Amino acid sequence: MTYVPSFALLEQLRAGNTWALGRLISRAEAGVAEARPALAEVYRHAGSAHVIGLTGVPGSGKSTLVAKLTAALRKRGEKVGIVAIDPSSPYSGGAILGDRIRMTELANDSGVFIRSMATRGATGGMARAALDAVDLLDVAGYHTIILETVGVGQDEVEVAHASDTTVVVSAPGLGDEIQAIKAGVLEIADIHVVSKCDRDDANRTLTDLKQMLTLGTMVGPKRAWAIPVVGVSSYTGEGVDDLLGRIAAHRQATADTELGRERRRRVAEFRLQKTAETLLLERFTTGAQPFSPALADSLSNRASDPYAAARELIARTIRKEYSNDLA
Amino acid sequence: MTYVPSFALLEQLRAGNTWALGRLISRAEAGVAEARPALAEVYRHAGSAHVIGLTGVPGSGKSTLVAKLTAALRKRGEKVGIVAIDPSSPYSGGAILGDRIRMTELANDSGVFIRSMATRGATGGMARAALDAVDLLDVAGYHTIILETVGVGQDEVEVAHASDTTVVVSAPGLGDEIQAIKAGVLEIADIHVVSKCDRDDANRTLTDLKQMLTLGTMVGPKRAWAIPVVGVSSYTGEGVDDLLGRIAAHRQATADTELGRERRRRVAEFRLQKTAETLLLERFTTGAQPFSPALADSLSNRASDPYAAARELIARTIRKEYSNDLA
Known part of the structure; x- marks a missing residue:
């Protein structure tokens, strides 16, 4: 089955298609990134x-x-x-x-x-x-x-x-x-x-x-x-x-x-x-992306502490993710 | 009752004072910011x-x-x-x-x-x-x-x-x-x-x-x-x-x-x-600090959408909070 783009589902939803409605709710629930621009548009029209x-x-x-x-x-x-x-x-x-x-x-x-x-x-x-x-x-x-x-x-x-x-x-x-x-x-x-x-x-x-x-x-x-x-x-x-x-x-x-x-x-x-909260946490959820092995190592050796390591992780990730907004 | 600094409690804890131990656990549980440097030191020695x-x-x-x-x-x-x-x-x-x-x-x-x-x-x-x-x-x-x-x-x-x-x-x-x-x-x-x-x-x-x-x-x-x-x-x-x-x-x-x-x-x-997660979310918890009224207004008017507004909020807050790490 091919993946129907969320904007295409949105058009079908507007035409009264309840299957498309259900699909989009599922994508919102699963936090599918591809669905976000469509959900953002939905918000503006709701x-x-x-x-x-x-x-x-x-x-x-x-x-x-x-x-x-x-x-x-x-x-x-x-x-x-x-x-x-x-x-x-x-x-x-x-x-x-x-x-x-x-x-x-x-x-x-x-x-x-x-x-x-x-x-x-x-x-x-x-x-x-x-x-x-x-x-x-x-x-x-x-x-x-x-x-x-x-x-x-x-x-x-x-x-x-x-x-x-x-x-x-x-x-x-x-x-x-x-x-x-x-x-x-x-x-x-x-x-x-x-x-x-x-x-x-x-x-x-x-x-x-x-x-x-x-x-x-x-x-x-x-x-x-x-x-x-x-x-x-x-x-x-x-x-x-x-x-x-x-x-x-x-x-x-x-x-x-x-x-x-x-x-x-x-x-x-x-x-x-x-x-x-959703946008922030999804960057730091296990499995989403591997953390720096060096950070984890210094933590497991107790050469660092969770608060210092977390600040570094946040700064690093955020700089990458939000560089445009921060510029 | 005066507030006993967490580093003072830590010294008492090391001397075997279980009251100090209980207090520090309570501060960790409540997420008291003042206790963090002490908890960071505790981690390094645990x-x-x-x-x-x-x-x-x-x-x-x-x-x-x-x-x-x-x-x-x-x-x-x-x-x-x-x-x-x-x-x-x-x-x-x-x-x-x-x-x-x-x-x-x-x-x-x-x-x-x-x-x-x-x-x-x-x-x-x-x-x-x-x-x-x-x-x-x-x-x-x-x-x-x-x-x-x-x-x-x-x-x-x-x-x-x-x-x-x-x-x-x-x-x-x-x-x-x-x-x-x-x-x-x-x-x-x-x-x-x-x-x-x-x-x-x-x-x-x-x-x-x-x-x-x-x-x-x-x-x-x-x-x-x-x-x-x-x-x-x-x-x-x-x-x-x-x-x-x-x-x-x-x-x-x-x-x-x-x-x-x-x-x-x-x-x-x-x-x-x-x-x-703790460090990130505490910045975005209701009551911790008021959000920008302009952001909330444009959202409630549906002139913006939650995803765009959240990105802006994150970028703004993070820039302030993590400016040293980002520099």
């Missing part, structure tokens, strides 16, 4: 879709909610893209399929594109790849893109916040709300959802969240938007339309306001940071 | 201790084995340092205490120093910090240092391999051996241990591992050392002395041989890479 970051601790009912939201958006005629980030499965090296299986009913709908991505290793490349995937879906014409992440781990929480509207899902009971606070998940919410609100103990969680909000935990730039708490039952369908209404209201509140500009600037900074 | 990397999938009985090995080494009069790396607990932000609790009997022994470290975030700083901690224990006069990691996740496996002798623990049953192969754990072993060998199904695991080894899965630089498979029962104590004998034999086989030099060069390369 920004039309509404990106919903949706997160919550495991068991909070995120995936079921995503399915319900997607079904409701489809009824309104919107095309929906879903990027689901699962915790890395060390044994399979791939994403756990649970979320995907729960979404089979949607998977046969040509107006829905679902992509599971694994959280990979320790290079922070997951955030960059997920946001590249969101842009690809945007340029491919999906109106709403749901970026679903597990609300555990700094990167997973941050990437859900790198969206237009962040929805944090809490389930009643089990002290989830306390765990979530500790994980730093609750504080990123533009909208709180209490799932499984058909359950008796849901009211307690609703009250707890509302009280937390009035206690002024959520101050700062968010004050221009009153964070709502929405009860949702994926079982009865209660609250799903209310939630969509709140999401639309948040979109409007951030469309052309200082609140929105500030948010987009923060997302851009996050994106910049994660991309810089 | 290398006397024998470092045992010990890993295995969860439930393989690693921690119990570490306790048994430590007790046996103590009987021989050796001082033992233990660095245990637990999976990051997203809720507490700290290490899970299970391993530490299992070691309480050792914790009261002044010839044993135990330190649990969390695996932090996505910056790869864990490996660097753990190896700095090993050096500190080395310079503090501990004869054997056990670096225990969970054999799940690339970094955790690699750091166990950044040692003088790597011991991989497998438990009988449960298909662990297959899981471990997939995780890339088995291939790093200098010595295989089958734990819980008082159990009926242990023989099967012993045979499987031996067969795998004769099938030539383990070729390459390891050929100069025949990888043994040792059955150990922490319950009956069987095999612990045998294991210590094998570890001593491996130490001798690598002391002043090409096999050992090659290994130390590989460990040095790994160390160099992880330290370079």
